[in-house]
Amino acid sequence: MVLSRAATDSDENVCSTFGSRYVRTSLPKYEIGESSIPKEAAYQIIKDELMLDGNPRLNLASFVTTWMEPECDKLIMESINKNYVDMDEYPVTTELQNRCVNMIARLFNAPLGETETAMGVGTVGSSEAIMLAGLAFKRNWQNKRKAEGKPYDKPNIVTGANVQVCWEKFARYFEVELKEVKLSEGYYVMDPDKAAEMVDENTICVAAILGSTLNGEFEDVKRLNDLLVKKNEETGWNTPIHVDAASGGFIAPFIYPELEWDFRLPLVKSINVSGHKYGLVYAGIGWVVWRTQKDLPDELIFHINYLGADQPTFTLNFSKGSSQIIAQYYQLIRLGFEGYKNVMENCRENMVVLREGIEKTERFNIVSKEVGVPLVAFSLKDHSFHNEFEISEMLRRFGWIVPAYTMPADAQHITVLRVVIREDFSRTLAERLVADIVKVLHELDTLPSKISRKMGSEDFGNVKGKKVERDILMEVIVGWRKFVKERKKMNGVC
Amino acid sequence: MVVSQTTTESKEPVSSTFGSRYVRTALPKYEIGESSIPKDAAYQIIKDELMLDGNPRLNLASFVTTWMEPECDKLIMDSINKNYVDMDEYPVTTEFQNRCVNMIARLFNAPLGDSETAMGVGTVGSSEAIMLAGLAFKRNWQNKRKSEGKPYDKPNIVTGANVQVVWEKFARYFEVELKEVKLSEGYYVMDPEKAVEMVDENTICVAAILGSTLTGEFEDVKRLNDFLVKKNEDTGWNTPIHVDAASGGFIAPFIYPELEWDFRLPLVKSINVSGHKYGLVYAGIGWVVWRTQHDLPDELIFHISYLGADQPTFTLNFSKGSSQIIAQYYQFIRLGFEGYKNVMENCRENMLVLKQGLEKTQRFNIVSKDVGVPLVAFSLKGQSFHSEFEISEMLRRFGWIVPAYTMPADAQHITVLRVVIREDFSRTLAERLVADILKVLHELDTLPSKISRKMGAEDFGNVKGKKVEREKLREVIVGWRKYVMDRKSMNGVC
Numbered sequence: 009m010v011l012s013r014a015a016t017d018s019d020e021n022v023c024s025t026f027g028s029r030y031v032r033t034s035l036p037k038y039e040i041g042e043s044s045i046p047k048e049a050a051y052q053i054i055k056d057e058l059m060l061d062g063n064p065r066l067n068l069a070s071f072v073t074t075w076m077e078p079e080c081d082k083l084i085m086e087s088i089n090k091n092y093v094d095m096d097e098y099p100v101t102t103e104l105q106n107r108c109v110n111m112i113a114r115l116f117n118a119p120l121g122e123t124e125t126a127m128g129v130g131t132v133g134s135s136e137a138i139m140l141a142g143l144a145f146k147r148n149w150q151n152k153r154k155a156e157g158k159p160y161d162k163p164n165i166v167t168g169a170n171v172q173v174c175w176e177k178f179a180r181y182f183e184v185e186l187k188e189v190k191l192s193e194g195y196y197v198m199d200p201d202k203a204a205e206m207v208d209e210n211t212i213c214v215a216a217i218l219g220s221t222l223n224g225e226f227e228d229v230k231r232l233n234d235l236l237v238k239k240n241e242e243t244g245w246n247t248p249i250h251v252d253a254a255s256g257g258f259i260a261p262f263i264y265p266e267l268e269w270d271f272r273l274p275l276v277k278s279i280n281v282s283g284h285k286y287g288l289v290y291a292g293i294g295w296v297v298w299r300t301q302k303d304l305p306d307e308l309i310f311h312i313n314y315l316g317a318d319q320p321t322f323t324l325n326f327s328k329g330s331s332q333i334i335a336q337y338y339q340l341i342r343l344g345f346e347g348y349k350n351v352m353e354n355c356r357e358n359m360v361v362l363r364e365g366i367e368k369t370e371r372f373n374i375v376s377k378e379v380g381v382p383l384v385a386f387s388l389k390d391h392s393f394h395n396e397f398e399i400s401e402m403l404r405r406f407g408w409i410v411p412a413y414t415m416p417a418d419a420q421h422i423t424v425l426r427v428v429i430r431e432d433f434s435r436t437l438a439e440r441l442v443a444d445i446v447k448v449l450h451e452l453d454t455l456p457s458k459i460s461r462k463m464g465s466e467d468f469g470n471v472k473g474k475k476v477e478r479d480i481l482m483e484v485i486v487g488w489r490k491f492v493k494e495r496k497k498m499n500g501v502c
Numbered sequence: 503m504v505v506s507q508t509t510t511e512s513k514e515p516v517s518s519t520f521g522s523r524y525v526r527t528a529l530p531k532y533e534i535g536e537s538s539i540p541k542d543a544a545y546q547i548i549k550d551e552l553m554l555d556g557n558p559r560l561n562l563a564s565f566v567t568t569w570m571e572p573e574c575d576k577l578i579m580d581s582i583n584k585n586y587v588d589m590d591e592y593p594v595t596t597e598f599q600n601r602c603v604n605m606i607a608r609l610f611n612a613p614l615g616d617s618e619t620a621m622g623v624g625t626v627g628s629s630e631a632i633m634l635a636g637l638a639f640k641r642n643w644q645n646k647r648k649s650e651g652k653p654y655d656k657p658n659i660v661t662g663a664n665v666q667v668v669w670e671k672f673a674r675y676f677e678v679e680l681k682e683v684k685l686s687e688g689y690y691v692m693d694p695e696k697a698v699e700m701v702d703e704n705t706i707c708v709a710a711i712l713g714s715t716l717t718g719e720f721e722d723v724k725r726l727n728d729f730l731v732k733k734n735e736d737t738g739w740n741t742p743i744h745v746d747a748a749s750g751g752f753i754a755p756f757i758y759p760e761l762e763w764d765f766r767l768p769l770v771k772s773i774n775v776s777g778h779k780y781g782l783v784y785a786g787i788g789w790v791v792w793r794t795q796h797d798l799p800d801e802l803i804f805h806i807s808y809l810g811a812d813q814p815t816f817t818l819n820f821s822k823g824s825s826q827i828i829a830q831y832y833q834f835i836r837l838g839f840e841g842y843k844n845v846m847e848n849c850r851e852n853m854l855v856l857k858q859g860l861e862k863t864q865r866f867n868i869v870s871k872d873v874g875v876p877l878v879a880f881s882l883k884g885q886s887f888h889s890e891f892e893i894s895e896m897l898r899r900f901g902w903i904v905p906a907y908t909m910p911a912d913a914q915h916i917t918v919l920r921v922v923i924r925e926d927f928s929r930t931l932a933e934r935l936v937a938d939i940l941k942v943l944h945e946l947d948t949l950p951s952k953i954s955r956k957m958g959a960e961d962f963g964n965v966k967g968k969k970v971e972r973e974k975l976r977e978v979i980v981g982w983r984k985y986v987m988d989r990k991s992m993n994g995v996c
Contacts, residue, residue: 097563
């Protein structure tokens, strides 16, 4: 055993990366391997397999930041081994979090004195932030009901059917009923009137979204507030509002400052925002802020003696990295108000360029609005031969990742393609995307529909009766394909 | 406004880092600043303030990994802009997670076929993992009770008082009662017999810890399993076990393989482990695995159409970074079984070196065991003028962060210092630490006790009566200090 090990060692020192035996063996997938392998081999093999992931910067599906300045990358790497939760050991990092909370609370017009500490916390994302906010509402409501001697076992939340999945998770995991206001064709956000109607004595809060995932629209929080104020006067239930500003929270204050959606509205008690969306930080950071201290019941806060010091903690996660918190603070002081404003204005400009380019093709309806999160959601005017999913698949060939999806109830028959404009999506890329979409449209125009769509899924059980029709269709398709191939040869580039 | 901007701009490219005006102004702490600042200035100012955080590698309080190989650092940085949750866009990263789950499940002897897919998920840490496992137990128990027509509104969990705070969080946030088995002096883990006694028909599971935070001890899961099997036969309640192997899960399989604590015991239905502790990855990754598919109720799993593709999701967090998952896979294939074994053996060796060094001072009782997580927990022998907290404070001067803390109920009168041996705590550091502890002891020996300890807190309201005694004590202390100072000047280095 000793001899053969020595032989391998001497081999390995001179082996080139792709000449060694490690690239010949299959990587462990089900069970941890017996032996170690050299670090260079491990690095190379993993890096190579990861080449087949999509390119994050071309992932136009996501709101989450995919680029930061190299200086910030350095700060991130330098703090990669700092466990955020060790507050006693890393007091500066903890204070940077507190400064971010203060800044964000004031950005949202929380009623605070000049040097008053705001009530809020950094989280791993808006999911955790929303769960914490929901927990606070649930506990506050339960305490109120207990004090009134009323039943408190059936809490519910009122929200639009366009909510992101984390609200459904919150409802299911924390045993709160989700009362969804259905959408309708052409109206893809929560209708404030319908929402206010659905509120009852068991409603712990109404959740409005600033920047709907589907089409980027800002819901009319002011209208919701006004309707709810009126209802509260009549019922005495005091139902509060939570604003899910995951995307919109770092957009509206900079380019739509006159839009009243935040703590300026008296019924808004908590707001969450994703630092990793338009907060311009990599994935892994969200924020939740409460209006005042009493909006966060003290019984939910833990004071623990962990690793020797008192640590107040109100998060679901405990150990986590510090890098994103430091990166968020970097962005807030590096950019300042004007910096964020410049970025958001650029995003809006580029969104308009993309939108106009798509409109010019005359093949699409634009479903998104101009005021809202900078994105363009569009669907085909004519669905007879092809659908948005095919366009999405074909765009992948160019490297673009553009998702297509159907709207939730009651607009499931609508399918849209959606492009999110992030900070690093420049005008050149917008113009290139339009050109590639046009190419895809031309190619699709030369192809017939897929068989299954013409047949309909209900026909599969009835094949015999439709056989003749199917044979005829098959012949047509084969003929078309032959024709198209020959045309291509004649024309060179299609 | 324009004119002053130009003047500033022309100066800035040539301004040196510490000659610019940015190091003269106070950093924003409460409100986002109006203007942007250059990225170099932002980088430097933040980096400088962070110098005053503790050094993560000298943070002997934490189990969480503080060093990884440079090759892995590169992989981490390369994937820092990948949002893990975009499974459709990053299928390779998603597959790495699946491979890790498979490997960990098999490491824990889950009853799986050769290429059968294990049931589990990557999380942000053991906190999220435990909450998911707890949710699964709660839902399974509720369903069982509903089908039996029995009440299901008072679920409880049985665990030791030595549990980490996440169990208390789980209990409070998810409305489950926590029934804690109290500790006693000399016995700092959960007593399996007492635990089983506390089990009743509302118990959703019993949680055992492999690697207690306080002393590193492994709880006797086998004994618990055997007692519980017997009780289940008597009662028919079928109470399951969860093992919180946050620390121990990546230690026991490598250096204590004969220890039966995992899925080899039939009542163990789920296990969590922290990838960022002895999984040897930076903070931000944990794992939970279930024995079989039906230990995770399907109703908790969400299938969503997010960004255009079907994504099954059972986590609390949604968007998060991909880096730690890739890093975990790197470690598995890089180290393999023998690599992890080598690291754990080294940790145990260095733990013994530290322990023996401390024993040789004859000033400490060693509270931790030899078998368990490699750490040394120790407290001062006999009556003393000083406390472990003072030792902890004085060690900070050398750069060491060694926490001191009191045990939970019913052993609150015991205070311990605790040093965790991580992968990157070499023998030289262990020897240096012992030397510095000796220095601290010598210095403390020359100092009298703090006044408050002699007075006792209850004396503060009774100052007048004790005034004479207090003044006498003051004189003694002043005298001592002068004496010590004189000695110091005479001897040079103390």
